[in-house]
Amino acid sequence: MARGHSDRFRRTLAASVQRRTEAPTELHGDKALIYDGELEIMARFVADYPGIETGGDLFGFWTHTGSPMIEYVLGPGDHADHNDTAFYQESPFLKSAGGILRDLHGLQHVGTWHSHHRLGLTEPSRGDSNTMQRALDKNGFNAWLLTICNFADKSDGVEMRAYLYHAHGGGERQQSTWLILPGASPVRAAIEAVQEFPRSEPLTAASTYEAIPSTTFAVVATTRQTDSPNFPSFSFMATPEGRSELYRLFQELSALEHDVEILQREDGRVSLSFHRDGYAFEVVFPHSYPVVKPIIECRPVDVPEGQEESWTTPRTLFIDTDRGEDAVTRVEELVTTFLVNREHMESGTPPAREG
Numbered sequence: 001m002a003r004g005h006s007d008r009f010r011r012t013l014a015a016s017v018q019r020r021t022e023a024p025t026e027l028h029g030d031k032a033l034i035y036d037g038e039l040e041i042m043a044r045f046v047a048d049y050p051g052i053e054t055g056g057d058l059f060g061f062w063t064h065t066g067s068p069m070i071e072y073v074l075g076p077g078d079h080a081d082h083n084d085t086a087f088y089q090e091s092p093f094l095k096s097a098g099g100i101l102r103d104l105h106g107l108q109h110v111g112t113w114h115s116h117h118r119l120g121l122t123e124p125s126r127g128d129s130n131t132m133q134r135a136l137d138k139n140g141f142n143a144w145l146l147t148i149c150n151f152a153d154k155s156d157g158v159e160m161r162a163y164l165y166h167a168h169g170g171g172e173r174q175q176s177t178w179l180i181l182p183g184a185s186p187v188r189a190a191i192e193a194v195q196e197f198p199r200s201e202p203l204t205a206a207s208t209y210e211a212i213p214s215t216t217f218a219v220v221a222t223t224r225q226t227d228s229p230n231f232p233s234f235s236f237m238a239t240p241e242g243r244s245e246l247y248r249l250f251q252e253l254s255a256l257e258h259d260v261e262i263l264q265r266e267d268g269r270v271s272l273s274f275h276r277d278g279y280a281f282e283v284v285f286p287h288s289y290p291v292v293k294p295i296i297e298c299r300p301v302d303v304p305e306g307q308e309e310s311w312t313t314p315r316t317l318f319i320d321t322d323r324g325e326d327a328v329t330r331v332e333e334l335v336t337t338f339l340v341n342r343e344h345m346e347s348g349t350p351p352a353r354e355g
Helices: 007-019 036-048 091-105 126-139 186-191 240-254 327-347
Strands: 031-035 055-062 068-074 108-115 143-151 158-166 173-181 209-211 214-216 261-264 270-276 279-285 295-300 315-318
Touching (some): 036 143, 055 091, 068 108, 068 186, 295 327
Parallel strands (some): 108 143
Antiparallel strands (some): 158 173
């Protein structure tokens, strides 16, 4: 007869997962993460309207440190209102596009963007700030990102600056540093196949642009290694597709766990590392991923006295999921199950079983 875990076990599991999926209430927002391809899309929209304002909306999610991660830049709808000093998005267009991005990819409406073309105003106007604050307080949001786009002096290059507003902040804003991820957003590629998605594509074929201020996100960001990563030619991570997938998994895991790091081992394998409840976990990707599935290695951050021999090698949790499935959710389930079982073992009361 099949047996399942007790109600207490399931409640503990549910509570643990919930603690890590709730949105952050204390937002810092010193950085705004965005794909380079989405910056280009925004710049091309701006170039479509060189003498009047244009704009759109930003969709993504919030990291645990309160930084917005922008996965999709939405442009103006066909019936949006463009003026010399104002822009108003088309409401039905925004509602339709936002609903699909939410339902298919779980994205949130995290901000808006608009251009000041050649007005010489690189910061939000007083009217911009008042509008952002009213929207925050009316809708009960914790934070909102506003991006201002301008043409650089005497050129057609587009400059983008990001400003974060907080709930009940009185219209005060904080300028954010752009953290630019290379390549195209996987959400944009996926949404192209959705026929019912309302299309909004820039007419300008190419545009020069600069995010101010900005920095880049290294493929392998780790304090343990200062050299550029060197993957074997046969490694999946040596391909742009592999690195893009690693970024995506890193972002999804960072939304649930604190201080996730991307590490590279001496044999060239990469892993996603994080700590929870006194244990260190590493999701290790083999060179032959996705043919060979990743594993999770775990060990105590501080090995208890007398248990040194039993922890000479880490425990291994096997991820039974195929590529394309919700791998991060499976990681969370395995980690939580391990911690719950350890809690019962250390207390001397193994989880009750029910028939």
